[in-house]
Amino acid sequence: MTKWLVCEIEHCSAYMDQSKRRRGRREGDGRKSYRPSLRKERSKRLSLCLVGMLPVLVVHGGAGQIPKERVEMASAGVRAAARAGYAVLQGGRSSMDAVVEAVTNLENNPSFNAGYGSVLNVKGEVEMDAIVMDGRTLASGAVSAVRNIANPIQLARLVMEQTSHLCLTAGGAGQFARAMGMPEVPGDSLITEYARMRWKKNLAPNANPVESQMGKMGTVGAVAVDEDGNIACATSTGGMLNKMEGRVGDTACIGCGGYADNRAGAVSPTGHGEAIMKVTLARLILFHMAQGMSPEEASDLGLATMKERVEGLGGVVTVDPQGRWAARFTSTQMAWAAAQGGTLHFGVFSGEDVTQDIGDPS
């Protein structure tokens, strides 16, 4: 903290010196370029003064009620993913690189409903949705109902970077993955025993897959702000348990399963996709932030609206341009972890916020 304060004062005084020099030059030659360059200095100064808060990265492992025996696994998983994403930020790379790294890590972890470990559709197959968004340019890429790839989040990024579209679906998304040289994997290799057991259980005529899923969710997501103040989000999911074939959820829909805007912040939601879509949850929360609410207030208000209007439960991770963050949920639990200033915060239960040194491997 002391280090940060000293650094802030040094940068602010450097700024004042520079602006004095600029003023002198303007008075000397009366150039019109004075204003834009001063504005640039001002924003540079602002971001330098916020050096103590940036970079920051927050991840979630899905809102729901995590079975007792899986709580530690889920917590360890989000901590590992937050460390992996934060290392990318510390290496000076972008928030987009960091959120994709963190979500790839979670997709590869069978504890979560994304990539390997995804829930199954009614036919017993894996169909996945994913989205990324870059807050600098509002560029976004998504895939929906995609099969046979291990990391849908990387395909969503390729949609953003290599096509003029925002979302590719099903067979077309698969063709694009092949064209991009993304390895195809057998559908069965993404299925865990746990996912198969839950699918079977929910085929029973009296089953309630939505309720059952609210019991044990596990969509994954990340939001981050890098050292340059650029903001990004990424979300990936196997969707809802025993969903119809071809069902597209919130995760593939911009403003619902994710949104990032350098001017307001970023949100990655989890929860009942149909409810999230009805209130466009990510965009709703960012709207409240643009009106001046903190990430925590806006997240709580967005989630409360979803509960009140459409009886939807869920959770979000949220950041703002200053690096303030929130991990909030209306479900019983949500595994989450946040990395900032060398400290890792994490929790699973309501009100829980444990901290540890980011270098502590436990």
Ligand SMILES: NC(=O)C[C@H](N)C(=O)O
């Ligand atoms: N577990 C989840 O968050 C599910 C996801 N939001 C969906 O409806 O596809």
